[in-house]
Amino acid sequence: QKEVEQDPGPLSVPEGAIVSLNCTYSNSAFQYFMWYRQYSRKGPELLMYTYSSGNKEDGRFTAQVDKSSKYISLFIRDSQPSDSATYLCAMQGGGADGLTFGKGTHLIIQP
Amino acid sequence: EAGVAQSPRYKIIEKRQSVAFWCNPISGHATLYWYQQILGQGPKLLIQFQNNGVVDDSQLPKDRFSAERLKGVDSTLKIQPAKLEDSAVYLCASSLTSGGAREQFFGPGTRLTVL
Numbered sequence: 001q002k003e004v005e006q007d008p009g010p011l012s013v014p015e016g017a018i019v020s021l022n023c024t025y026s027n028s029a030f031q032y033f034m035w036y037r038q039y040s041r042k043g044p045e046l047l048m049y050t051y052s053s054g055n056k057e058d059g060r061f062t063a064q065v066d067k068s069s070k071y072i073s074l075f076i077r078d079s080q081p082s083d084s085a086t087y088l089c090a091m092q093g094g095g096a097d098g099l100t101f102g103k104g105t106h107l108i109i110q111p
Numbered sequence: 112e113a114g115v116a117q118s119p120r121y122k123i124i125e126k127r128q129s130v131a132f133w134c135n136p137i138s139g140h141a142t143l144y145w146y147q148q149i150l151g152q153g154p155k156l157l158i159q160f161q162n163n164g165v166v167d168d169s170q171l172p173k174d175r176f177s178a179e180r181l182k183g184v185d186s187t188l189k190i191q192p193a194k195l196e197d198s199a200v201y202l203c204a205s206s207l208t209s210g211g212a213r214e215q216f217f218g219p220g221t222r223l224t225v226l
Contacts, residue, residue, distance in 0.1 A: 043115070043218050043219050044154065
């Protein structure tokens, strides 16, 4: 079992829909949870990070962490074609600074 | 603020050849990371530097991969000799320092194809 599991998709939704992206993890030592967005042939860019269980909102994006279930989510409201990208969940903790990434979910927003 | 710079952007070599990648982190960032991203996978940490010292190289295949950050700024990652399975994007990232949730800023990556 990989430390971080993420469905690679592709996930295709119409413009304006609410998108839900998820990851599960097995390492209880993870303390910080992040979502990165990666456009084709670009490096990942940080969208959101959370530390504790609960929700964190930033504009159209909401990150949710449930440490008891080892489950994190990213919600995108009013999705736009420009949101089409690969979304990577990443985790950090246990004394290590390096990030452990999921495979990434390829998201397609249809105009 | 200039981002993380990497070169070359693309490299094609034959197996058993050697190759080197260069990274210039964001000015003032003490921590530098190299990640390997194989097609269809998330990035995997290869090595972490704090200034010019190695903090974590537990996932670096040391029989063929080496990295250095001599003056605590630029870094080079070398593969010698390359194998087919080394085909991947090599991402460099930097953060202000280590510890806690420090944002890691990624460069555009070097796409390596080994034939």
